[in-house]
């Protein structure tokens with residue numbers, strides 16, 4: 001019995017240290033921390049999100065038109081880049097933004113971890129390059145670009161993974177590169193761990209997606225820690241079919 005209690009106590013302390021402590025999640029970037037965090041938290045989160053996306057992929061295309069509504073924020077971001085810059089569309093979904101950016105003369109590559117979304121993207125835009133990769137894989141493969149757009153993709157990461165992914169983004173771009181984030185916004189710095197972060201999909205309420213919510217200060221601190229300087233933060237209210245949180249648009253420069 002004693003051994004069982006000690007084991008449980010130790011396990012809880014380890015989980016706390018690797019995930020629950022807000023300060024720790026901000027600072028520990030070791031490979032072992034990433035490995036454990038992926039295994040303990042992100043794997044099941046990705047699995048829930050991928051299952052849900054598989055079921056709603058057609059509804060999503062019809063219900064959500066973020067690339068149109070957010071056009072002013074994306075155009076504003078593009079003003080920071082040179083024409084023909086190489087851009088990564090991280091979490092590209094159905095690939096529409098990737099294709100639009102190529103049409104505008106940028107060299108844009110889409111990446112996603114969802115095979116379902118990637119199949120749609122490749123089928124719809126067969127001449128565009130789409131990669132099945134997360135940021136860790138892109139760094140390992142030596143991918144380099146001038147700008148990264150992560151539109152509503154980091155919203156699906158557990159917060160304890162955010163620092164790792166921002167650190168990867170910094171490695172994917174040289175000094176002077178620019179990052180665009182579209183996030184779900186909340187005034188607090190809620191951790192959104194586990195069931196706390198599961199929200200019903202507005203247009204398919206019987207299904208859930210994991211989301212995290214950020215305050216302006218929280219993302220600003222996270223970006224500064226990973227070698228970015230925030231140059232702009234803007235917001236808009238949610239529209240029909242979207243999750244009922246304000247949207248946040250961040251532009252940050254690699255320093």
Ligand SMILES: C[S@@+](CC[C@H](N)C(=O)[O-])C[C@H]1O[C@@H](n2cnc3c(N)ncnc32)[C@H](O)[C@@H]1O
Pocket residue numbers: 046049053066067090091092093094112113114117134150151152153154156157
């Ligand atoms: C809300 S959709 C956004 C798609 C597209 N960027 C847009 O704005 O329409 C979220 C995308 O993030 C991807 N995603 C989910 N979890 C992810 C993760 N852990 N890493 C990278 N992308 C992820 C999903 O597969 C999906 O394509």
